[in-house]
Amino acid sequence: MTETIEVSGLHKRFGATVALDGMTFTAPPGTVTGFVGPNGxxxxxxxxxxxxxxxxxGGTALVGGHRYPDLDRPLTHLGALIDANALHPGRSGRNHLLWMAHSQGLGAGRVDRVLEMTGMRTVARRRAGGYSLGMRQRLGIxxxxxxxxxxxxxxxxxxxxxxxxxVWMRSLLRDLAAEGRTVLVSSHLMAELQDIAGHVVFVGRGRVLRAATKDSLTAEFGSLEAxxxxxxxxxxALR
Incomplete structure (x- = not known):
């Protein structure tokens, strides 16, 4: 099963601040889509x-044609890493995942498989409050x-x-896309996206500035950084 991420005409304000001003793009299956732009x-x-x-x-944001909150067992449709610090510091990494797994009807075996996949098995029973940022990122993955x-x-x-x-993250993202998954990655590290992205969406002031293949952008500008x-x-950001 494939799930395309489709964003169409999103508008969002926080008080007087315009955060989204008609944001529109698609992240298709089978490629890494880079999602890049300045802070704000x-x-x-x-x-x-x-x-x-x-x-x-205003606007819509769909995963496989459905709103994420409407999906049954949503983690089986779209997995997300938004804030690696969103952890209970007194809970072990494994218990954090067990709590999530229980909410989705998943067993402990799946928890242990993803911990092995991300290199977190040996520290999984340590309290998350003692994890480095890199370890929290791996637990988020x-x-x-x-x-x-x-x-x-x-x-x-x-x-x-x-x-x-x-290097591990770069290889993981390539492999996930090669399996036919949709992979949307926000990053400030253009050198990393240069190596892995097939498609790039540049955004600024809450809207899309350019969406194109990595190859066409590189041919036009010389590199993703340029x-x-x-x-x-x-x-x-718009004000």
Whole structure:
């Protein structure tokens, strides 16, 4: 099963601040879609709207043609890493995942499989409050993969990873896309997306500036970093 992420005409305000101003793009199956733009451009807000954590004032955000909050056992459709710090510090990594698994009708065996996959098995019974940022990121990936979903959405997954972790993350994202999954990745690290993304969505001031294949962007600008600097110049948050 494949699940396309479709965002159409999203609008969102926080008081007088315009966070989303008609955000529209599609993240298709079988590729890594990079989601990039300056701080305040609307990336995290878009992801939160997709998950139903924030309510848009207009537009739609669909996963496989459905609103995420309407999905039965949603973690089996879309796995997400939005905030690696959203953990109870006194709970072990394994217990955190067991609680999530129980809510989705999943067993302890699946928890142990994702912990092994992300290299967290040996520290899984330690309290999450003692984890480094890189370990919290790996646990967040474990949670995103818990339901073996056909779509994943990851906000800055390279943050806090050491060089070995970055290589591991790069390989994981490539493999997930190669399996036919939809992979939407927000990142400020253009060098990492240069290696793994097949499609890139540049955003600024709550709207899409350009959405194109990595190859066409590289042919036009020379690199994703050069494309980012050119396309997002002056494109911060709307006020």
């Amino acid at each position: 451009a609307g990336k995290s807000t878009t992801m939160r709207v997709i998950l139903g954590l924030d309510r848009a004032t 474990s949670a995103a993969m818990l339901g073996d979903p056909p779509a994943l959405m990851l906000d800055e997954p390279f943050n806090g990873l050491d060089p070995e972790g970055i 494309a980012y600097l050119e396309l997002t110049r002056g494109e911060g």
